[in-house]
Amino acid sequence: MSEHQYCPRCASPLDMREIAGRVRRACPDALCGFVHWDNPLPVVAGLVEYRGQILLARNAAWTEGMFALITGFLERDETPEDGIRREIKEETNLDARAISLLGVYEFMRKNELIIAYHAVCDGDIALSEELAEYRLVAPERLRPWRAGTGHAVAEWLRRRSLPIEYVDSARLSIAAD
Structure with missing residues (x-):
């Protein structure tokens, strides 16, 4: 449960109460x-296809070797499709010319709902300061991980009749030589 301690409306300390069958933080006033x-x-995720390969990126805050899909929070008054186009452009400078829904996946550890898309993109890659590096991976070498956006990777592979071999984390999402 979130760590909210005070009411954002009146600043009273929040109580823990049962509301609608679940324990929630609520204002005592x-x-x-x-x-x-x-x-x-809601989070959008993009499996970015660029020149026949899949772009995986490492967030600047992540440890070396950890790569995943392009993701970001959906903004107010933005459709999920517009959100992933914006995130791809902001983070990679690429333009999404074709987008198709892969699926919607829970990511309970972070209390997120991921709306994942396959995006075929064009342009020249230029990473935002949010990303430290990227890798282009041949589709047949891509391996899904067992959480969050890894399920979208598995769905994309399944739709192309490519082998699905799960790895333990996004750190190992590329098949070894």
């Missing part, structure tokens, strides 16, 4: 009525 529902956040 009956006139305020604030309840922190702690719903999952």
Whole structure:
């Protein structure tokens, strides 16, 4: 559950109460009525296909060798398709010319709901400061991981009748030579 301690409306300390069959943080002031529902956040993810290969990126905050799909939070008044186009452009400078839905996946560890797309992209790669590096991986060498966006990778491989061999983490998402 989220770590909210105080009501964002009236600044009263939040209580833990059963509401709608679940324990929630709620304002004790009956006139305020604030309840922190702690719903999952919508995140968009893009399996970026670039010149016949798949682009995997390493976030600047991640350890060496950890690569994954392009992801970001959906913004207010933005469709998921517009959100992934924006994220791909912001993070890689690529333009998505074709987008198709891969699926919607839970990522309970981070309380997120991932809306994943396959995006065929053009342009010249220029990473934002958010990303440290990228790799281009031949589709037949791509390996899904067992959490979050790894399920989207598996779905993309399945649709192309490519072998699906799961690895333990995104750190090992490329087949060894």
